[in-house]
Amino acid sequence: EVQLVESGGGLVQPGRSLRLSCTASGFTFGDYAMSWVRQAPGKGLEWVGFIRSKAYGGTTEYAASVKGRFTISRDDSKSIAYLQMNSLKTEDTAVYYCTNIYSYGWGGAFDIWGQGTMVTVSS
């Protein structure tokens, strides 16, 4: 079964750090770019960032709202993507989803989604 499972969410104080994990199964993880998308309570979807596959350099892109604070990495040997979140702010409170990116041309779509993990930033 094709599946993504996020873990690592929870309650954290402003200014602290948290690392989320996304474990993949059922597909060749290393062949895909991986992305994180978040959704604040009662709000819409917000793209956080993505990491390209090693075949495309494994480089990363981030939304302006998290650039410099969040880092995405991957371990293809374990089929895991990570989201390291530093200097957390209350506005980072959201459900965080991991997705793979189905590539078409030079674009791509968020195809497989995890169930999401809740991050609450509060004192």
Place this chain on the structure above:
Amino acid sequence: DIQMTQSPSSLSASVGDRVTITCRASQSISSYLNWYQQKPGKAPKLLIYAASSLQSGVPSRFSGSGSGTDFTLTISSLQPEDFATYYCQQSYSTSRTFGQGTKLEIK
């Protein structure tokens, strides 16, 4: 960043209705436009990619069209399971952006 604007923000319709949701990009994005469906408490689901390509397993009553800056998602005959929130998303720019969502409710 490319801004994506959906209209309407909410919509009431009945089972069997034909429904169209519009998405407009702040600049041309060619056909790099995707549509997602999200039900309460669930992860989004990819419906349409590259503006008009139906994702595997998605019912044929869903269709997408458009290019450049203007796009539409059409549901030809609403079914009870289609009541959800729909999002467009551009993949033209490395900084991906979503529309604000369209909530489709039962009339």
